[in-house]
Every structure is written in C-alpha cells, then in structure tokens.
Amino acid sequence: MRQHCGTCVLEIKQLSVQFHVNQTQLTVIRNLSLSIPDNTVMGLVGESGSGKSVTALSVLGLLPPNGHIESGKIIWNGTEIQGFSDADYRTIRGRDIGLVFQNPLASLNPVFSIQDHFVEMLRLHFGHTRTQAIQEAEYWLDRVGIPDAHKRLRDYPHQFSLGMCQRIMIALTLAMKPKLLIADEPTASLDVTIQVQILELLQDLRAELGMSVLLISHDLGVIAQQCDRVAVMYLGELVEWAPAETLFSNPKHPYTQALLASIPIPDPKAPKPQRLSGELPSLYKRPAGCAFHTRCPQAMPVCKTSRPDLHSAVNHAVGCFLYPKEPANQ
Numbered sequence: 001m002r003q004h005c006g007t008c009v010l011e012i013k014q015l016s017v018q019f020h021v022n023q024t025q026l027t028v029i030r031n032l033s034l035s036i037p038d039n040t041v042m043g044l045v046g047e048s049g050s051g052k053s054v055t056a057l058s059v060l061g062l063l064p065p066n067g068h069i070e071s072g073k074i075i076w077n078g079t080e081i082q083g084f085s086d087a088d089y090r091t092i093r094g095r096d097i098g099l100v101f102q103n104p105l106a107s108l109n110p111v112f113s114i115q116d117h118f119v120e121m122l123r124l125h126f127g128h129t130r131t132q133a134i135q136e137a138e139y140w141l142d143r144v145g146i147p148d149a150h151k152r153l154r155d156y157p158h159q160f161s162l163g164m165c166q167r168i169m170i171a172l173t174l175a176m177k178p179k180l181l182i183a184d185e186p187t188a189s190l191d192v193t194i195q196v197q198i199l200e201l202l203q204d205l206r207a208e209l210g211m212s213v214l215l216i217s218h219d220l221g222v223i224a225q226q227c228d229r230v231a232v233m234y235l236g237e238l239v240e241w242a243p244a245e246t247l248f249s250n251p252k253h254p255y256t257q258a259l260l261a262s263i264p265i266p267d268p269k270a271p272k273p274q275r276l277s278g279e280l281p282s283l284y285k286r287p288a289g290c291a292f293h294t295r296c297p298q299a300m301p302v303c304k305t306s307r308p309d310l311h312s313a314v315n316h317a318v319g320c321f322l323y324p325k326e327p328a329n330q
C-alpha cells in the first residue's frame with residue numbers, strides 16, 4: 001500500500017468524487033488513497049452512506065450521470081484509467097475487473113438463458129465459439145455448485161432462486177478470469193448457510209485464479225474471516241487501514257474501535273455490543289476538522305478545527321490526532 005506500488009493491481013490516489021445535487025456539488029469521496037496488492041483480499045467497511053459503493057463505481061467508470069471524479073487517479077496495472085472513455089472502460093470491466101453486486105437479478109438479463117449470458121460474454125471478450133462458450137459455462141456452473149449444470153444451461157434467470165442467481169453471476173464473472181473481483185455486499189441478500197458457501201467458494205477460486213478481491217461488506221465477521229487487509233471509511237474518507245489481524249486485534253481510530261465494539265460476539269462472557277452513538281452527519285453539513293469528531297469519545301480541541309492526515313506506522317495507517325506520526329506514504 002505504497003505510493004509506487006510495483007505489485008498492486010489497483011491503486012487509487014487522492015480520489016475525490018462529487019455528485020451534483022440540488023444545484024450544488026456534494027463531495028462524497030474525499031482524498032481517498034488505497035492500493036490493492038496482487039493476490040490479496042481487501043475488505044472495505046464503514047457505515048451505510050460512507051462511500052464504499054461509490055468508490056467501487058468510480059473504479060469501474062460506472063458513476064451515475066450526476067457524479068464525476070473531481071480529482072485523483074485510478075491506476076489499473078500501471079495505467080491511469082480515470083479519464084477513460086466508456087468504450088475503453090468496457091475492455092477492462094468484466095474482463096480484467098469482475099463485478100458482483102448484492103442483487104444478481106439486476107445484472108442478469110431476464111430474456112437471456114444462462115448459456116446465452118456466457119456465450120455473449122465469452123464471445124465478446126475472448127472470441128470463443130458458441131460450443132466453447134457452452135463448455136465453459138457448464139464447467140463454471142458446476143464449480144459454483146449449480147446442480148445438473150448441463151441441464152440447467154438453457155434455463156432463464158427467473159427459474160433459479162436468488163442464491164442460485166448469485167452463484168450464476170459469480171460463475172459468469174469468474175469465467176472471465178478477472179485479475180480483480182469487486183464484490184459489493186455479494187451475500188447480503190442470501191441466507192446465512194448460502195452466504196458461507198459462496199464466500200468459501202470465492203476463497204477457493206481466488207487462490208486458484210490468483211486474483212485479488214475488493215470485498216465490501218457491512219458484516220465485520222465476514223470481513224474478519226475473508227480478508228487479508230481491511231480499510232475503514234467514514235463519511236467518504238479513509239480513516240484507517242491495516243492487515244486484517246492487526247485491525248481487529250489493535251484498532252487505532254476511535255471510529256474503527258466503535259465499529260468493532262458494535263458487533264455482537266457469540267460468547268456470554270464477552271462484553272455487550274455498544275451501539276455507535278450519534279448519527280452519521282449529512283454530507284451537506286460535513287463537520288469541520290475531523291469528520292468523526294462529533295461522535296468521538298476522545299475528541300480534542302484540535303479535532304474540531306483541523307483535518308488529520310492519514311499517518312502510518314509500518315503497514316498500518318490511521319487518520320487521527322491521537323497518533324501523530326509521519327504522514328502515510330500513500
């Protein structure tokens with residue numbers, strides 16, 4: 001997670017994203033820098049509205065029409081892509097960067113059979129013949145645990161359960177062998193057993209394909225289990241990142257500490273979960289100074305007036321005046 005990352009698939013540098021709302025430009029992502037090393041699962045966490053999905057959409061060139069990248073760089077395998085045209089993005093999206101969203105039905109076309117989805121994608125990106133694409137489809141459907149894959153290829157999305165549709169989306173995404181998979185709440189709409197199965201499947205396949213994953217989730221249990229590194233967002237800013245083990249055992253930012261203290265632990269002896277006090281401030285009224293100071297139990301006078309930089313010790317960065325260290329090398 002350094003500035004010139006030789007082994008990172010994706011580097012986001014000082015990204016700011018704005019949305020045009022009610023005649024004003026609202027800054028939704030502010031000065032965010034984050035790098036995803038090769039072969040790494042990076043978790044992205046933060047309360048609802050903190051900017052996780054907008055970060056993912058910015059990387060993929062999929063911001064809605066009222067949103068734009070105000071400043072910063074997005075570097076994919078050494079190439080700056082933030083100014084790419086839609087046509088250029090299409091060569092990366094799907095093929096190099098796979099995408100799985102919470103709602104698989106939004107991504108599957110109801111009038112296409114499952115095999116048609118594979119034929120279209122694999123023809124477009126790899127020039128596969130129909131027969132080759134159907135063979136691949138069967139292989140991948142089988143890998144993601146769709147029973148009777150061969151028979152079900154000709155079925156349509158509505159003939160599958162939501163969990164099965166999510167598996168199909170994952171199969172379709174992985175058939176492209178992306179170098180990075182962005183999974184935005186990939187299991188949020190599924191029941192717990194299926195969630196576990198899908199996440200285990202992703203772990204197996206990720207090791208096999210040697211891909212990196214940006215895993216966005218509200219579920220800190222899932223993040224702790226699945227991720228090598230974790231980055232924490234608050235109100236559009238990155239406030240802390242660290243290897244997952246470090247972040248969960250030694251969270252530094254008071255926001256990360258509060259977030260972790262809010263998860264119930266299934267042990268009667270464990271301390272009771274503490275609800276995060278206060279509401280996430282509106283982006284229209286971003287607090288001056290550190291954005292978290294209005295809810296921070298350790299806020300100091302300086303926090304109300306100055307914004308902390310992200311400071312890093314080796315491999316662990318935190319943006320908080322409680323830790324006055326060298327500025328992060330990001």
Ligand SMILES: Nc1ncnc2c1ncn2[C@@H]1O[C@H](COP(=O)(O)OP(=O)(O)OP(=O)(O)O)[C@@H](O)[C@H]1O
Pocket residue numbers: 019020021028046047048049050051052053054055064066067218283
């Ligand atoms: N099209 C839009 N126009 C205006 N504001 C938007 C738009 N899309 C998102 N936002 C705002 O951007 C902020 C970040 O939203 P985002 O969807 O990235 O949050 P999130 O962290 O993914 O939340 P969740 O956990 O609920 O998915 C929110 O305040 C949201 O209201």
Ligand SMILES: [Mg+2]
Pocket residue numbers: 052053054184
């Ligand atoms: Mg989201």
